[in-house]
Amino acid sequence: MRIVVSTTGPIITFSSSIPLSNHPRHQSNNPKSKSKFFKNHQHPLQFERNFQPSGRSNRRKGLLLTMTESMSEGIHAMTPSPSGRKWVEKGGLQPIPRLDDYLGPMHRVHNPMIDNKFFRPSEGFFVTDYDVATQFVAVDTRHVGTPSYFLRAGPRESVVFNTDEVKAAIVTCGGLCPGINTVVRELVMGLWDLYGVKSIHGIRAGYRGFYSGDPMPLDRLVVDDWHKRGGSILGSSRGGFDLKKIVDGIVAAGYNQLYVVGGDGTMRGAVAIADEIVRRGLKITVAGVPKTVDNDIGIIDRSFGLDTAVEKAQAAIDAGHVEAISTPNGVGVVKLMGRNAGHIALRATLSSRDVDCCLIPEVPFYTEGRGGLFEFVESKIEENGHCVIVVAEGAGQELIPRTADQGYDESGNLQLLDIGKWLVSELKDWWKKKNPNKLFAVKYIDPTYMVRAVPSNAADTLFCSLLAQSAVHGAMAGYTAFVAGTVNGVYCYLPLDQIAKSTHKVDVNNHIWAWVRSINSQPDFRKYNGDDSNGNFVNVESGFASKKPADLSA
Numbered sequence: 001m002r003i004v005v006s007t008t009g010p011i012i013t014f015s016s017s018i019p020l021s022n023h024p025r026h027q028s029n030n031p032k033s034k035s036k037f038f039k040n041h042q043h044p045l046q047f048e049r050n051f052q053p054s055g056r057s058n059r060r061k062g063l064l065l066t067m068t069e070s071m072s073e074g075i076h077a078m079t080p081s082p083s084g085r086k087w088v089e090k091g092g093l094q095p096i097p098r099l100d101d102y103l104g105p106m107h108r109v110h111n112p113m114i115d116n117k118f119f120r121p122s123e124g125f126f127v128t129d130y131d132v133a134t135q136f137v138a139v140d141t142r143h144v145g146t147p148s149y150f151l152r153a154g155p156r157e158s159v160v161f162n163t164d165e166v167k168a169a170i171v172t173c174g175g176l177c178p179g180i181n182t183v184v185r186e187l188v189m190g191l192w193d194l195y196g197v198k199s200i201h202g203i204r205a206g207y208r209g210f211y212s213g214d215p216m217p218l219d220r221l222v223v224d225d226w227h228k229r230g231g232s233i234l235g236s237s238r239g240g241f242d243l244k245k246i247v248d249g250i251v252a253a254g255y256n257q258l259y260v261v262g263g264d265g266t267m268r269g270a271v272a273i274a275d276e277i278v279r280r281g282l283k284i285t286v287a288g289v290p291k292t293v294d295n296d297i298g299i300i301d302r303s304f305g306l307d308t309a310v311e312k313a314q315a316a317i318d319a320g321h322v323e324a325i326s327t328p329n330g331v332g333v334v335k336l337m338g339r340n341a342g343h344i345a346l347r348a349t350l351s352s353r354d355v356d357c358c359l360i361p362e363v364p365f366y367t368e369g370r371g372g373l374f375e376f377v378e379s380k381i382e383e384n385g386h387c388v389i390v391v392a393e394g395a396g397q398e399l400i401p402r403t404a405d406q407g408y409d410e411s412g413n414l415q416l417l418d419i420g421k422w423l424v425s426e427l428k429d430w431w432k433k434k435n436p437n438k439l440f441a442v443k444y445i446d447p448t449y450m451v452r453a454v455p456s457n458a459a460d461t462l463f464c465s466l467l468a469q470s471a472v473h474g475a476m477a478g479y480t481a482f483v484a485g486t487v488n489g490v491y492c493y494l495p496l497d498q499i500a501k502s503t504h505k506v507d508v509n510n511h512i513w514a515w516v517r518s519i520n521s522q523p524d525f526r527k528y529n530g531d532d533s534n535g536n537f538v539n540v541e542s543g544f545a546s547k548k549p550a551d552l553s554a
């Protein structure tokens with residue numbers, strides 16, 4: 001039997017020896033799970049797929065390119081949220097490409113979980129394209145644009161891969177992050193246990209592994225204890241992205257499901273791979289699981305591994321604090337990861353409460369003069385006898401003299417100068433000049449790699465498991481060029497290309513950053529030169545004028 005089901009967009013063809021609604025394990029009363037429900041049904045969110053898989057020319061054009069063009073035409077909603085995230089994007093349902101979109105109607109079979117004795121899917125078990133999550137659950141009603149919705153992740157009633165047909169490849173790229181091995185383990189477990197897939201291959205040492213070296217065969221025994229191990233057992237690397245060689249390698253090996261675990265650079269690479277797969281008209285899905293210990297990828301709530309890194313940073317801050325309080329006029333400086341975003345430093349500061357000053361890339365600071373760092377350190381020493389500073393590695397880069405050998409890593413990321421060492425040296429010079437006869441000690445703790453080269457903690461392990469399972473369900477259902485992530489705690493499928501171009505910095509205008517400052521009473525590092533003609537404090541650098549406290553009610 002063949003049923004052609006048309007939503008407002010893609011044509012979905014079910015083809016099975018047993019009609020879906022008659023399958024013995026599928027006697028659901030849920031109207032959503034009855035195929036006829038979809039027939040000519042207008043999605044309430046106007047699911048716009050601008051790409052109909054009707055013509056060869058469309059097929060060749062490249063799905064991601066087409067969708068990106070359409071999205072940029074439609075940008076009209078600036079949606080600020082109380083959390084401060086602003087994401088300019090076309091509102092409405094954010095479509096996830098499907099293999100059907102460029103290969104034409106696909107043979108779909110029942111999800112094998114229907115026959116899995118551990119699951120016995122019942123009403124509401126399968127997720128449909130009508131199940132969505134909204135990007136913001138809290139909004140400023142004066143500025144609400146068109147809300148964005150994301151497809152909920154989870155098992156679909158039908159899949160486009162027969163179990164025996166799947167040949168999956170898993171690759172991990174970029175810097176380490178707690179939980180990489182857990183994600184790989186759970187991808188294997190998900191494929192193996194949920195779908196019965198037995199052909200799973202670990203690509204060694206990042207993207208270059210697709211065209212050099214042998215893959216590692218993976219099964220549930222091999223990966224059994226991987227969640228207890230830090231790093232990437234498959235290996236990870238920067239650079240080595242050669243699109244043609246990679247896709248040729250994928251084709252030669254016969255992989256038809258790619259699971260890509262990596263950060264922003266990796267996701268940009270995955271977009272290029274997915275586009276090339278579409279251009280070549282291949283039945284290969286590309287699913288991403290975003291990884292960034294810096295938490296600098298946008299739209300999603302957070303990356304796996306962040307909580308673990310913050311937890312791990314506590315030991316370093318504790319040590320910095322103990323060192324600082326154990327010596328007269330002691331200062332502890334702790335450097336944490338955070339290339340462009342200070343999320344780890346911010347969270348570690350809020351969790352510790354021993355930190356006096358948190359320096360992040362989003363807030364330029366200065367050392368000398370009124371309102372500067374040294375004045376603050378001095379006041380803390382006077383007040384408490386010590387001071388603890390947490391500095392994100394990307395903070396204050398503009399203050400450090402450039403060196404000729406500062407370059408880029410293999411992936412093209414600018415190599416940072418060592419703000420920690422620079423700060424320690426500047427503090428020592430300043431104190432010596434100011435208080436030549438007083439004792440002073442600065443203890444520098446650099447645990448940067450220690451916070452990421454550890455296994456995921458319990459919460460992150462659970463998070464990794466659900467992200468990995470979400471990715472597996474999506475790939476089996478024939479979605480492609482997507483990532484699995486949470487939005488407001490809901491597991492969703494998000495368009496890969498949007499994730500690849502998204503960024504997530506600490507919003508220093510919202511109350512959380514103000515909270516950090518108030519706990520620490522640390523300066524805002526705005527340079528003031530007194531009052532303007534209206535009686536406001538003025539930042540000499542930006543011209544920003546803030547009202548005097550007494551005037552706030554005006």
Ligand SMILES: Nc1ncnc2c1ncn2[C@@H]1O[C@H](COP(=O)(O)OP(=O)(O)O)[C@@H](O)[C@H]1O
Binds near residue numbers: 272
């Ligand atoms: N714009 C890009 N296009 C294609 N591949 C990229 C791009 N940027 C980075 N990559 C590749 O992605 C991989 C990881 O990137 P990198 O920036 O090192 O780490 P991360 O993904 O963690 O940000 C590397 O193999 C790199 O060559």
Ligand SMILES: O=P(O)(O)OC[C@H]1O[C@](O)(COP(=O)(O)O)[C@@H](O)[C@@H]1O
Binds near residue numbers: 264
């Ligand atoms: O691992 P490397 O090459 O030393 O790079 C260190 C950088 O990696 C990071 O952990 C970020 O890595 P990603 O870009 O891979 O997410 C930064 O915090 C740090 O600056």
Ligand SMILES: [Mg+2]
Binds near residue numbers: 174263264265
């Ligand atoms: Mg990166």
